[in-house]
Amino acid sequence: MIGAAAPIRARRVLPGFTLSLGTTLLYLVLVVLIPVLALILKGAEIGPERFWQIVTSPRTLAAFRITLTAAAIATVFNAVYGVLMAWVLVRYEFPGKRILDALMDVPFALPTAVAGLSLTALFSANGWFGQYLDAAGIQVVYTIWGIVLAMTFTSIPFVVRTVQPVLEDLDTTLEQAAMTLGARPWTIFARVVFPAILPAFLAGSTVAFARSLGEFGAVVFIAGNLPMKTEIASLLAYIRLEEYDYIGAAAIALVLLVFALVLLLVSNLLQIWAARYREVK
């Protein structure tokens, strides 16, 4: 009973509530909410018919298709690579492990424009990788594979960093039990480990996908930006702005905003699921 009373009293005791909450709200309203509201208001101005016309025009549809396809491929790669990295970093001891772990944060820290520049040069016909790929007849730069590459690089950390802590907390007795029963390593992973990391894995993949959909800096360098072929949605919105077609830009940006908010919701729900999973365990 006494313990229950404490938090209620705490609300009044500590000073600075009005000041800190006021500052927080003012900042969020000015910096985040009003600008987002401006986009929504501009979008509402367009009217459903015109909006539909813009969003379903062949060039816009192609841009959305390219963005979604490339983001999906990048996410599938990062899902596999992320689990591999998390597994290796948690379960094995080897020299250079800490460096490998730190390298996972490079895509967060490195400006996307720098990543785009470097990847473009690496994979262009005279670059370190491009020269061999070119000889083999594979073109990466200025194709959808370039977009996939750029999206992959910038969203590398998400799956690793969400799966890693879950894997660290995982009790290994179940795996040992499975091994005693004669299960092979792959069976143990698929039947025992994977179900436990699944919520975190899905949450990380969702965030990676969302990040890939919104990636701009790295992609514009490597994509070549050909309309209908290698033009991503956010670039098309950018081009519309440069043409002073604010309505067109707002419509495309609104669709991307809705995508982003839906994915945010999905990843939040997945994270709640993941948290519950860990508590049950």
Next chain:
Amino acid sequence: MSHAATSFAPGQSRTGPRILIGLAVLLTGLLVVAPLIYIFARAFSAGWGAYVRNIMAPDTLHAIWLTSITALIVVPVNILFGIAAAWAVAKHRFPGRGLLVTIIEIPFSISPIIAGICYLLLYGRQGLLGPWLQAHDVQMMFALPGIVMVTMFVTAPFVAREVLPLMQAQGTEQEQAAVTLGASGWQIFTRVTLPGIKWALLYGAVLCTARAVGEFGGVSVVSGNIRGQTNTLPLQVELLFNDLNAVGAFAAASILTLIALVALVLKAVLEGRKAV
């Protein structure tokens, strides 16, 4: 750590782990390490002299200056916002706390280029506030204020999300004791709360700085890319690349890469400390 390693140990071959480690190292080498090394290889490909000449080019120097000014404004403001948000949410109870935390996280999920478009639709000539701003002769877009505000949008969650969970975990008992002893609000914060969160605060500030310095998409929309005037360093990289000045682009990129690497080292150092 070791308990995990033993799970495959007795009688099992070491080939499986070796292959997985090898694959992890190989993929990371190709995907992450090669692009890093390549930046410096290309930046210095024409020698030190050319490198220095490219860095000292007036437009690049101006871009470095503009990026520094932006970070110098954004990071302190972000620290203050982060502390205020964490203090309000972690030390008090009020309806809508969960919603507030979600709103703080929103900029993470919105693509910076969308943020830039939002700002242009608000402050640009055809924007909602455009006519008013023009009447009062205020230049927000294609100038420093726009660049700073978009960068603030993009980096808004960085400090708050590091400090908030820590403040929450530390609870309010110590602060309440200080209140009972007659300490003022400022004394409580500087003597009781701040010592406990300083490493997390610094950690958030480092991440915020790295992000602010490297911001591209949002700034690209609101800067107008005016050569030698509103080009930040990442935009200057793109401009030099489009000018087919590869060495210049890589030289400018190498500065950004160095900042990123310093941030990563600081991050690794602080990670150990903030956990204590």
